Amino acid sequence: MTGAAGGVVVVTGAASGIGRAAAVAFHRQGAVVMAMDVNRAGLADLRSELGDTRCVTAVADLTSGPEIVSVFSQVEGMGGCEVLVNAAGIGVSLPLLDHADEDWDRVLDINTRGTFLCLREAARQMTERGGGAIVNVASVVGIYPSPIPEIAYDTSKGAVIQMTRSAARELAPHGVRVNGVAPGPVPTNLYGTPPEQPEVPMPLGHGTVEDVVDAILFLASGKARWITGQTLVVDGGWLLR
Ligand SMILES: NC(=O)c1ccc[n+]([C@@H]2O[C@H](COP(=O)([O-])OP(=O)(O)OC[C@H]3O[C@@H](n4cnc5c(N)ncnc54)[C@H](O)[C@@H]3O)[C@@H](O)[C@H]2O)c1
Structure with missing residues:
Protein backbone atom coordinates (compact mmCIF):
# COMPACT_ATOMS: atom_id res chain seq x y z
CA MET A 1 0.00 0.00 0.00
CA THR A 2 2.67 2.53 0.98
CA GLY A 3 6.04 0.95 0.28
CA ALA A 4 6.25 -0.42 3.84
CA ALA A 5 3.49 -2.98 3.49
CA GLY A 6 2.25 -5.60 5.93
CA GLY A 7 1.27 -3.15 8.62
CA VAL A 8 -1.88 -1.79 10.15
CA VAL A 9 -4.16 1.02 9.01
CA VAL A 10 -5.02 3.06 12.10
CA VAL A 11 -8.15 5.22 11.82
CA THR A 12 -9.17 7.66 14.55
CA GLY A 13 -12.77 8.78 14.77
CA ALA A 14 -13.68 5.40 13.28
CA ALA A 15 -17.03 5.09 15.07
CA SER A 16 -18.79 7.62 12.87
CA GLY A 17 -18.85 9.67 9.69
CA ILE A 18 -15.69 10.10 7.61
CA GLY A 19 -13.52 7.97 9.91
CA ARG A 20 -15.99 5.09 9.88
CA ALA A 21 -16.32 5.23 6.08
CA ALA A 22 -12.50 5.27 5.81
CA ALA A 23 -12.17 2.24 8.08
CA VAL A 24 -14.72 0.34 5.99
CA ALA A 25 -13.01 1.31 2.72
CA PHE A 26 -9.50 0.27 3.85
CA HIS A 27 -10.94 -2.98 5.21
CA ARG A 28 -12.59 -3.66 1.83
CA GLN A 29 -9.16 -3.21 0.23
CA GLY A 30 -7.85 -6.04 2.41
CA ALA A 31 -6.12 -3.95 5.09
CA VAL A 32 -5.82 -4.83 8.76
CA VAL A 33 -7.65 -1.96 10.47
CA MET A 34 -7.26 -0.58 13.99
CA ALA A 35 -10.38 1.50 14.57
CA MET A 36 -10.00 4.00 17.42
CA CYS A 55 -10.67 -5.40 12.26
CA VAL A 56 -9.57 -4.49 15.78
CA THR A 57 -11.27 -1.75 17.75
CA ALA A 58 -9.91 0.32 20.63
CA VAL A 59 -11.82 2.71 22.86
CA ALA A 60 -9.48 5.64 23.47
CA ASP A 61 -9.89 9.32 24.17
CA LEU A 62 -7.62 11.53 22.08
CA THR A 63 -7.29 13.94 24.98
CA SER A 64 -5.37 11.21 26.84
CA GLY A 65 -1.73 10.72 25.84
CA PRO A 66 -1.43 7.41 27.76
CA GLU A 67 -4.52 5.96 26.05
CA ILE A 68 -3.10 6.85 22.63
CA VAL A 69 0.30 5.35 23.48
CA SER A 70 -1.40 2.17 24.68
CA VAL A 71 -3.32 1.74 21.41
CA PHE A 72 -0.18 2.30 19.35
CA SER A 73 1.72 -0.25 21.41
CA GLN A 74 -1.02 -2.75 20.52
CA VAL A 75 -0.58 -1.72 16.87
CA GLU A 76 3.16 -2.34 17.13
CA GLY A 77 2.42 -5.90 18.27
CA MET A 78 0.25 -6.33 15.18
CA GLY A 79 3.11 -5.43 12.79
CA GLY A 80 3.31 -1.67 13.18
CA CYS A 81 1.47 1.28 11.68
CA GLU A 82 1.57 1.50 7.89
CA VAL A 83 -1.15 4.14 7.45
CA LEU A 84 -2.69 6.60 9.90
CA VAL A 85 -5.92 8.43 9.14
CA ASN A 86 -6.48 11.18 11.69
CA ALA A 87 -10.24 11.66 11.35
CA ALA A 88 -11.49 12.24 14.91
CA GLY A 89 -12.76 15.72 15.58
CA ILE A 90 -15.36 17.88 17.24
CA GLY A 91 -16.86 21.27 16.48
CA VAL A 92 -18.16 24.07 18.67
CA SER A 93 -20.21 26.75 16.99
CA LEU A 94 -20.35 29.92 19.08
CA PRO A 95 -19.72 33.62 18.44
CA LEU A 96 -16.18 34.65 19.34
CA LEU A 97 -17.34 36.73 22.30
CA ASP A 98 -19.21 33.75 23.78
CA HIS A 99 -16.31 31.32 23.42
CA ALA A 100 -15.29 30.20 26.91
CA ASP A 101 -11.70 29.14 27.66
CA GLU A 102 -12.96 25.56 28.02
CA ASP A 103 -14.52 25.58 24.53
CA TRP A 104 -11.24 26.72 23.02
CA ASP A 105 -9.19 24.19 25.00
CA ARG A 106 -11.46 21.23 24.22
CA VAL A 107 -11.56 21.86 20.46
CA LEU A 108 -7.82 22.44 20.18
CA ASP A 109 -7.14 19.50 22.50
CA ILE A 110 -8.99 16.98 20.34
CA ASN A 111 -8.62 18.40 16.83
CA THR A 112 -5.02 19.63 16.98
CA ARG A 113 -3.19 18.12 19.96
CA GLY A 114 -4.91 14.73 19.51
CA THR A 115 -3.99 14.73 15.82
CA PHE A 116 -0.38 15.53 16.74
CA LEU A 117 -0.12 12.83 19.42
CA CYS A 118 -1.38 10.15 17.03
CA LEU A 119 0.87 11.46 14.25
CA ARG A 120 3.90 11.29 16.55
CA GLU A 121 3.15 7.72 17.69
CA ALA A 122 2.54 6.60 14.10
CA ALA A 123 5.75 8.33 12.94
CA ARG A 124 7.80 6.46 15.56
CA GLN A 125 6.67 3.15 14.07
CA MET A 126 6.80 4.26 10.43
CA THR A 127 10.37 5.51 10.67
CA GLU A 128 11.34 2.13 12.18
CA ARG A 129 9.50 0.26 9.44
CA GLY A 130 11.08 2.39 6.67
CA GLY A 131 7.97 4.22 5.47
CA GLY A 132 4.31 4.94 5.80
CA ALA A 133 1.56 7.39 4.98
CA ILE A 134 -0.40 9.73 7.23
CA VAL A 135 -3.58 11.50 6.16
CA ASN A 136 -4.94 14.24 8.40
CA VAL A 137 -8.56 15.30 8.05
CA ALA A 138 -8.54 19.11 8.15
CA SER A 139 -11.38 21.21 6.70
CA VAL A 140 -12.06 23.94 4.17
CA VAL A 141 -12.61 26.22 7.17
CA GLY A 142 -8.94 25.79 8.01
CA ILE A 143 -8.31 27.69 4.76
CA TYR A 144 -11.25 30.11 4.56
CA PRO A 145 -13.31 31.05 7.63
CA SER A 146 -16.61 29.33 8.16
CA PRO A 147 -19.83 31.27 7.43
CA ILE A 148 -21.04 30.22 10.90
CA PRO A 149 -18.99 31.46 13.88
CA GLU A 150 -16.62 28.74 15.11
CA ILE A 151 -13.24 30.38 15.70
CA ALA A 152 -11.70 27.54 17.72
CA TYR A 153 -12.69 24.94 15.12
CA ASP A 154 -11.40 27.02 12.19
CA THR A 155 -8.13 27.63 14.05
CA SER A 156 -7.74 23.97 14.98
CA LYS A 157 -8.06 22.96 11.33
CA GLY A 158 -5.69 25.68 10.08
CA ALA A 159 -3.15 24.30 12.54
CA VAL A 160 -3.66 20.77 11.18
CA ILE A 161 -2.86 22.01 7.66
CA GLN A 162 0.40 23.56 8.86
CA MET A 163 1.18 20.51 11.03
CA THR A 164 0.83 18.42 7.86
CA ARG A 165 3.44 20.51 6.03
CA SER A 166 5.81 20.61 8.96
CA ALA A 167 5.65 16.86 9.64
CA ALA A 168 5.95 16.09 5.92
CA ARG A 169 9.19 18.01 5.66
CA GLU A 170 10.72 16.32 8.68
CA LEU A 171 9.56 12.78 7.89
CA ALA A 172 10.23 12.68 4.13
CA PRO A 173 13.82 11.40 4.55
CA HIS A 174 12.34 8.40 6.38
CA GLY A 175 9.96 7.53 3.54
CA VAL A 176 6.96 8.76 5.51
CA ARG A 177 4.50 10.90 3.57
CA VAL A 178 2.13 13.24 5.40
CA ASN A 179 -0.85 14.73 3.59
CA GLY A 180 -4.30 15.95 4.43
CA VAL A 181 -7.78 16.41 3.06
CA ALA A 182 -9.85 19.54 3.55
CA PRO A 183 -13.47 18.48 3.18
CA GLY A 184 -16.35 20.79 2.53
CA PRO A 185 -19.63 20.08 4.35
CA VAL A 186 -20.78 16.45 4.12
CA PRO A 187 -23.59 14.86 6.15
CA THR A 188 -22.31 13.26 9.38
CA ASN A 189 -23.13 13.45 13.09
CA LEU A 190 -20.78 16.41 13.35
CA TYR A 191 -22.14 18.43 10.45
CA GLY A 192 -25.74 17.18 10.48
CA THR A 193 -27.77 17.27 7.28
CA PRO A 194 -26.89 19.98 4.78
CA PRO A 195 -29.74 22.44 4.18
CA GLU A 196 -31.50 22.39 0.80
CA GLN A 197 -30.26 25.93 0.20
CA PRO A 198 -26.76 26.06 1.73
CA GLU A 199 -25.37 29.41 2.97
CA VAL A 200 -22.40 28.91 0.68
CA PRO A 201 -23.27 27.61 -2.82
CA MET A 202 -22.04 24.11 -3.67
CA PRO A 203 -21.12 24.27 -7.38
CA LEU A 204 -20.95 20.47 -7.71
CA GLY A 205 -23.93 19.85 -5.41
CA HIS A 206 -23.84 18.02 -2.09
CA GLY A 207 -21.06 15.57 -1.29
CA THR A 208 -20.85 12.42 0.82
CA VAL A 209 -18.33 10.87 3.19
CA GLU A 210 -17.33 8.54 0.35
CA ASP A 211 -16.23 11.53 -1.74
CA VAL A 212 -13.82 12.42 1.06
CA VAL A 213 -12.71 8.84 1.63
CA ASP A 214 -11.74 8.36 -2.03
CA ALA A 215 -9.26 11.23 -1.62
CA ILE A 216 -7.94 9.70 1.62
CA LEU A 217 -7.45 6.32 -0.11
CA PHE A 218 -5.56 8.01 -2.93
CA LEU A 219 -3.25 9.97 -0.61
CA ALA A 220 -2.50 6.84 1.45
CA SER A 221 -1.77 4.76 -1.65
CA GLY A 222 1.35 4.25 -3.73
CA LYS A 223 -0.31 6.34 -6.47
CA ALA A 224 0.52 9.38 -4.30
CA ARG A 225 4.13 8.24 -3.82
CA TRP A 226 5.59 11.64 -4.86
CA ILE A 227 3.10 13.77 -2.93
CA THR A 228 3.74 15.01 0.58
CA GLY A 229 2.86 18.04 2.68
CA GLN A 230 -0.31 18.71 0.68
CA THR A 231 -3.87 19.18 1.86
CA LEU A 232 -6.27 18.24 -0.90
CA VAL A 233 -9.48 20.26 -0.92
CA VAL A 234 -12.49 17.97 -1.44
CA ASP A 235 -15.44 20.34 -1.34
CA GLY A 236 -17.50 20.26 -4.53
CA GLY A 237 -16.27 23.78 -5.25
CA TRP A 238 -17.25 25.31 -1.86
CA LEU A 239 -14.08 27.43 -1.83
CA LEU A 240 -14.72 28.81 -5.33
CA ARG A 241 -16.34 32.11 -4.42
N1 LIG B 1 -18.68 16.44 8.13
C1 LIG B 1 -18.17 17.53 7.62
O1 LIG B 1 -18.85 18.31 6.97
C2 LIG B 1 -16.70 17.84 7.80
C3 LIG B 1 -16.15 18.86 7.03
C4 LIG B 1 -14.80 19.16 7.17
C5 LIG B 1 -14.05 18.44 8.07
N2 LIG B 1 -14.61 17.46 8.83
C6 LIG B 1 -13.74 16.75 9.75
O2 LIG B 1 -13.86 15.37 9.49
C7 LIG B 1 -13.52 14.64 10.66
C8 LIG B 1 -14.60 13.60 10.90
O3 LIG B 1 -15.78 14.28 11.25
P1 LIG B 1 -17.22 13.74 10.88
O4 LIG B 1 -17.91 14.83 10.16
O5 LIG B 1 -17.12 12.41 10.29
O6 LIG B 1 -17.87 13.73 12.34
P2 LIG B 1 -18.43 12.57 13.26
O7 LIG B 1 -18.94 13.25 14.47
O8 LIG B 1 -19.38 11.72 12.48
O9 LIG B 1 -17.14 11.70 13.60
C9 LIG B 1 -16.15 12.17 14.48
C10 LIG B 1 -15.68 11.03 15.35
O10 LIG B 1 -14.63 11.51 16.21
C11 LIG B 1 -14.81 10.90 17.47
N3 LIG B 1 -14.21 11.69 18.55
C12 LIG B 1 -14.58 12.91 19.01
N4 LIG B 1 -13.86 13.25 20.07
C13 LIG B 1 -13.00 12.23 20.32
C14 LIG B 1 -12.01 12.00 21.29
N5 LIG B 1 -11.77 12.88 22.28
N6 LIG B 1 -11.31 10.85 21.24
C15 LIG B 1 -11.56 9.94 20.27
N7 LIG B 1 -12.50 10.10 19.31
C16 LIG B 1 -13.22 11.23 19.34
C17 LIG B 1 -16.33 10.86 17.66
O11 LIG B 1 -16.71 9.93 18.67
C18 LIG B 1 -16.78 10.48 16.27
O12 LIG B 1 -16.91 9.09 16.12
C19 LIG B 1 -13.39 15.66 11.79
O13 LIG B 1 -12.03 15.94 12.02
C20 LIG B 1 -14.09 16.87 11.22
O14 LIG B 1 -13.60 18.06 11.79
C21 LIG B 1 -15.92 17.14 8.71
Whole structure:
Protein backbone atom coordinates (compact mmCIF):
# COMPACT_ATOMS: atom_id res chain seq x y z
CA MET A 1 0.00 0.00 0.00
CA THR A 2 2.67 2.53 0.98
CA GLY A 3 6.04 0.95 0.28
CA ALA A 4 6.25 -0.42 3.84
CA ALA A 5 3.49 -2.98 3.49
CA GLY A 6 2.25 -5.60 5.93
CA GLY A 7 1.27 -3.15 8.62
CA VAL A 8 -1.88 -1.79 10.15
CA VAL A 9 -4.16 1.02 9.01
CA VAL A 10 -5.02 3.06 12.10
CA VAL A 11 -8.15 5.22 11.82
CA THR A 12 -9.17 7.66 14.55
CA GLY A 13 -12.77 8.78 14.77
CA ALA A 14 -13.68 5.40 13.28
CA ALA A 15 -17.03 5.09 15.07
CA SER A 16 -18.79 7.62 12.87
CA GLY A 17 -18.85 9.67 9.69
CA ILE A 18 -15.69 10.10 7.61
CA GLY A 19 -13.52 7.97 9.91
CA ARG A 20 -15.99 5.09 9.88
CA ALA A 21 -16.32 5.23 6.08
CA ALA A 22 -12.50 5.27 5.81
CA ALA A 23 -12.17 2.24 8.08
CA VAL A 24 -14.72 0.34 5.99
CA ALA A 25 -13.01 1.31 2.72
CA PHE A 26 -9.50 0.27 3.85
CA HIS A 27 -10.94 -2.98 5.21
CA ARG A 28 -12.59 -3.66 1.83
CA GLN A 29 -9.16 -3.21 0.23
CA GLY A 30 -7.85 -6.04 2.41
CA ALA A 31 -6.12 -3.95 5.09
CA VAL A 32 -5.82 -4.83 8.76
CA VAL A 33 -7.65 -1.96 10.47
CA MET A 34 -7.26 -0.58 13.99
CA ALA A 35 -10.38 1.50 14.57
CA MET A 36 -10.00 4.00 17.42
CA ASP A 37 -12.69 6.14 18.96
CA VAL A 38 -14.09 7.30 22.27
CA ASN A 39 -17.53 6.02 21.22
CA ARG A 40 -17.72 2.38 22.34
CA ALA A 41 -21.18 1.70 20.87
CA GLY A 42 -20.16 3.10 17.48
CA LEU A 43 -17.07 0.90 17.42
CA ALA A 44 -19.17 -2.16 18.31
CA ASP A 45 -21.45 -1.34 15.40
CA LEU A 46 -18.46 -1.06 13.05
CA ARG A 47 -17.13 -4.39 14.33
CA SER A 48 -20.46 -6.06 13.71
CA GLU A 49 -20.37 -4.79 10.12
CA LEU A 50 -16.75 -5.75 9.41
CA GLY A 51 -16.47 -8.88 11.57
CA ASP A 52 -13.42 -9.96 13.56
CA THR A 53 -11.20 -10.61 10.58
CA ARG A 54 -8.68 -7.82 10.06
CA CYS A 55 -10.67 -5.40 12.26
CA VAL A 56 -9.57 -4.49 15.78
CA THR A 57 -11.27 -1.75 17.75
CA ALA A 58 -9.91 0.32 20.63
CA VAL A 59 -11.82 2.71 22.86
CA ALA A 60 -9.48 5.64 23.47
CA ASP A 61 -9.89 9.32 24.17
CA LEU A 62 -7.62 11.53 22.08
CA THR A 63 -7.29 13.94 24.98
CA SER A 64 -5.37 11.21 26.84
CA GLY A 65 -1.73 10.72 25.84
CA PRO A 66 -1.43 7.41 27.76
CA GLU A 67 -4.52 5.96 26.05
CA ILE A 68 -3.10 6.85 22.63
CA VAL A 69 0.30 5.35 23.48
CA SER A 70 -1.40 2.17 24.68
CA VAL A 71 -3.32 1.74 21.41
CA PHE A 72 -0.18 2.30 19.35
CA SER A 73 1.72 -0.25 21.41
CA GLN A 74 -1.02 -2.75 20.52
CA VAL A 75 -0.58 -1.72 16.87
CA GLU A 76 3.16 -2.34 17.13
CA GLY A 77 2.42 -5.90 18.27
CA MET A 78 0.25 -6.33 15.18
CA GLY A 79 3.11 -5.43 12.79
CA GLY A 80 3.31 -1.67 13.18
CA CYS A 81 1.47 1.28 11.68
CA GLU A 82 1.57 1.50 7.89
CA VAL A 83 -1.15 4.14 7.45
CA LEU A 84 -2.69 6.60 9.90
CA VAL A 85 -5.92 8.43 9.14
CA ASN A 86 -6.48 11.18 11.69
CA ALA A 87 -10.24 11.66 11.35
CA ALA A 88 -11.49 12.24 14.91
CA GLY A 89 -12.76 15.72 15.58
CA ILE A 90 -15.36 17.88 17.24
CA GLY A 91 -16.86 21.27 16.48
CA VAL A 92 -18.16 24.07 18.67
CA SER A 93 -20.21 26.75 16.99
CA LEU A 94 -20.35 29.92 19.08
CA PRO A 95 -19.72 33.62 18.44
CA LEU A 96 -16.18 34.65 19.34
CA LEU A 97 -17.34 36.73 22.30
CA ASP A 98 -19.21 33.75 23.78
CA HIS A 99 -16.31 31.32 23.42
CA ALA A 100 -15.29 30.20 26.91
CA ASP A 101 -11.70 29.14 27.66
CA GLU A 102 -12.96 25.56 28.02
CA ASP A 103 -14.52 25.58 24.53
CA TRP A 104 -11.24 26.72 23.02
CA ASP A 105 -9.19 24.19 25.00
CA ARG A 106 -11.46 21.23 24.22
CA VAL A 107 -11.56 21.86 20.46
CA LEU A 108 -7.82 22.44 20.18
CA ASP A 109 -7.14 19.50 22.50
CA ILE A 110 -8.99 16.98 20.34
CA ASN A 111 -8.62 18.40 16.83
CA THR A 112 -5.02 19.63 16.98
CA ARG A 113 -3.19 18.12 19.96
CA GLY A 114 -4.91 14.73 19.51
CA THR A 115 -3.99 14.73 15.82
CA PHE A 116 -0.38 15.53 16.74
CA LEU A 117 -0.12 12.83 19.42
CA CYS A 118 -1.38 10.15 17.03
CA LEU A 119 0.87 11.46 14.25
CA ARG A 120 3.90 11.29 16.55
CA GLU A 121 3.15 7.72 17.69
CA ALA A 122 2.54 6.60 14.10
CA ALA A 123 5.75 8.33 12.94
CA ARG A 124 7.80 6.46 15.56
CA GLN A 125 6.67 3.15 14.07
CA MET A 126 6.80 4.26 10.43
CA THR A 127 10.37 5.51 10.67
CA GLU A 128 11.34 2.13 12.18
CA ARG A 129 9.50 0.26 9.44
CA GLY A 130 11.08 2.39 6.67
CA GLY A 131 7.97 4.22 5.47
CA GLY A 132 4.31 4.94 5.80
CA ALA A 133 1.56 7.39 4.98
CA ILE A 134 -0.40 9.73 7.23
CA VAL A 135 -3.58 11.50 6.16
CA ASN A 136 -4.94 14.24 8.40
CA VAL A 137 -8.56 15.30 8.05
CA ALA A 138 -8.54 19.11 8.15
CA SER A 139 -11.38 21.21 6.70
CA VAL A 140 -12.06 23.94 4.17
CA VAL A 141 -12.61 26.22 7.17
CA GLY A 142 -8.94 25.79 8.01
CA ILE A 143 -8.31 27.69 4.76
CA TYR A 144 -11.25 30.11 4.56
CA PRO A 145 -13.31 31.05 7.63
CA SER A 146 -16.61 29.33 8.16
CA PRO A 147 -19.83 31.27 7.43
CA ILE A 148 -21.04 30.22 10.90
CA PRO A 149 -18.99 31.46 13.88
CA GLU A 150 -16.62 28.74 15.11
CA ILE A 151 -13.24 30.38 15.70
CA ALA A 152 -11.70 27.54 17.72
CA TYR A 153 -12.69 24.94 15.12
CA ASP A 154 -11.40 27.02 12.19
CA THR A 155 -8.13 27.63 14.05
CA SER A 156 -7.74 23.97 14.98
CA LYS A 157 -8.06 22.96 11.33
CA GLY A 158 -5.69 25.68 10.08
CA ALA A 159 -3.15 24.30 12.54
CA VAL A 160 -3.66 20.77 11.18
CA ILE A 161 -2.86 22.01 7.66
CA GLN A 162 0.40 23.56 8.86
CA MET A 163 1.18 20.51 11.03
CA THR A 164 0.83 18.42 7.86
CA ARG A 165 3.44 20.51 6.03
CA SER A 166 5.81 20.61 8.96
CA ALA A 167 5.65 16.86 9.64
CA ALA A 168 5.95 16.09 5.92
CA ARG A 169 9.19 18.01 5.66
CA GLU A 170 10.72 16.32 8.68
CA LEU A 171 9.56 12.78 7.89
CA ALA A 172 10.23 12.68 4.13
CA PRO A 173 13.82 11.40 4.55
CA HIS A 174 12.34 8.40 6.38
CA GLY A 175 9.96 7.53 3.54
CA VAL A 176 6.96 8.76 5.51
CA ARG A 177 4.50 10.90 3.57
CA VAL A 178 2.13 13.24 5.40
CA ASN A 179 -0.85 14.73 3.59
CA GLY A 180 -4.30 15.95 4.43
CA VAL A 181 -7.78 16.41 3.06
CA ALA A 182 -9.85 19.54 3.55
CA PRO A 183 -13.47 18.48 3.18
CA GLY A 184 -16.35 20.79 2.53
CA PRO A 185 -19.63 20.08 4.35
CA VAL A 186 -20.78 16.45 4.12
CA PRO A 187 -23.59 14.86 6.15
CA THR A 188 -22.31 13.26 9.38
CA ASN A 189 -23.13 13.45 13.09
CA LEU A 190 -20.78 16.41 13.35
CA TYR A 191 -22.14 18.43 10.45
CA GLY A 192 -25.74 17.18 10.48
CA THR A 193 -27.77 17.27 7.28
CA PRO A 194 -26.89 19.98 4.78
CA PRO A 195 -29.74 22.44 4.18
CA GLU A 196 -31.50 22.39 0.80
CA GLN A 197 -30.26 25.93 0.20
CA PRO A 198 -26.76 26.06 1.73
CA GLU A 199 -25.37 29.41 2.97
CA VAL A 200 -22.40 28.91 0.68
CA PRO A 201 -23.27 27.61 -2.82
CA MET A 202 -22.04 24.11 -3.67
CA PRO A 203 -21.12 24.27 -7.38
CA LEU A 204 -20.95 20.47 -7.71
CA GLY A 205 -23.93 19.85 -5.41
CA HIS A 206 -23.84 18.02 -2.09
CA GLY A 207 -21.06 15.57 -1.29
CA THR A 208 -20.85 12.42 0.82
CA VAL A 209 -18.33 10.87 3.19
CA GLU A 210 -17.33 8.54 0.35
CA ASP A 211 -16.23 11.53 -1.74
CA VAL A 212 -13.82 12.42 1.06
CA VAL A 213 -12.71 8.84 1.63
CA ASP A 214 -11.74 8.36 -2.03
CA ALA A 215 -9.26 11.23 -1.62
CA ILE A 216 -7.94 9.70 1.62
CA LEU A 217 -7.45 6.32 -0.11
CA PHE A 218 -5.56 8.01 -2.93
CA LEU A 219 -3.25 9.97 -0.61
CA ALA A 220 -2.50 6.84 1.45
CA SER A 221 -1.77 4.76 -1.65
CA GLY A 222 1.35 4.25 -3.73
CA LYS A 223 -0.31 6.34 -6.47
CA ALA A 224 0.52 9.38 -4.30
CA ARG A 225 4.13 8.24 -3.82
CA TRP A 226 5.59 11.64 -4.86
CA ILE A 227 3.10 13.77 -2.93
CA THR A 228 3.74 15.01 0.58
CA GLY A 229 2.86 18.04 2.68
CA GLN A 230 -0.31 18.71 0.68
CA THR A 231 -3.87 19.18 1.86
CA LEU A 232 -6.27 18.24 -0.90
CA VAL A 233 -9.48 20.26 -0.92
CA VAL A 234 -12.49 17.97 -1.44
CA ASP A 235 -15.44 20.34 -1.34
CA GLY A 236 -17.50 20.26 -4.53
CA GLY A 237 -16.27 23.78 -5.25
CA TRP A 238 -17.25 25.31 -1.86
CA LEU A 239 -14.08 27.43 -1.83
CA LEU A 240 -14.72 28.81 -5.33
CA ARG A 241 -16.34 32.11 -4.42
N1 LIG B 1 -18.68 16.44 8.13
C1 LIG B 1 -18.17 17.53 7.62
O1 LIG B 1 -18.85 18.31 6.97
C2 LIG B 1 -16.70 17.84 7.80
C3 LIG B 1 -16.15 18.86 7.03
C4 LIG B 1 -14.80 19.16 7.17
C5 LIG B 1 -14.05 18.44 8.07
N2 LIG B 1 -14.61 17.46 8.83
C6 LIG B 1 -13.74 16.75 9.75
O2 LIG B 1 -13.86 15.37 9.49
C7 LIG B 1 -13.52 14.64 10.66
C8 LIG B 1 -14.60 13.60 10.90
O3 LIG B 1 -15.78 14.28 11.25
P1 LIG B 1 -17.22 13.74 10.88
O4 LIG B 1 -17.91 14.83 10.16
O5 LIG B 1 -17.12 12.41 10.29
O6 LIG B 1 -17.87 13.73 12.34
P2 LIG B 1 -18.43 12.57 13.26
O7 LIG B 1 -18.94 13.25 14.47
O8 LIG B 1 -19.38 11.72 12.48
O9 LIG B 1 -17.14 11.70 13.60
C9 LIG B 1 -16.15 12.17 14.48
C10 LIG B 1 -15.68 11.03 15.35
O10 LIG B 1 -14.63 11.51 16.21
C11 LIG B 1 -14.81 10.90 17.47
N3 LIG B 1 -14.21 11.69 18.55
C12 LIG B 1 -14.58 12.91 19.01
N4 LIG B 1 -13.86 13.25 20.07
C13 LIG B 1 -13.00 12.23 20.32
C14 LIG B 1 -12.01 12.00 21.29
N5 LIG B 1 -11.77 12.88 22.28
N6 LIG B 1 -11.31 10.85 21.24
C15 LIG B 1 -11.56 9.94 20.27
N7 LIG B 1 -12.50 10.10 19.31
C16 LIG B 1 -13.22 11.23 19.34
C17 LIG B 1 -16.33 10.86 17.66
O11 LIG B 1 -16.71 9.93 18.67
C18 LIG B 1 -16.78 10.48 16.27
O12 LIG B 1 -16.91 9.09 16.12
C19 LIG B 1 -13.39 15.66 11.79
O13 LIG B 1 -12.03 15.94 12.02
C20 LIG B 1 -14.09 16.87 11.22
O14 LIG B 1 -13.60 18.06 11.79
C21 LIG B 1 -15.92 17.14 8.71
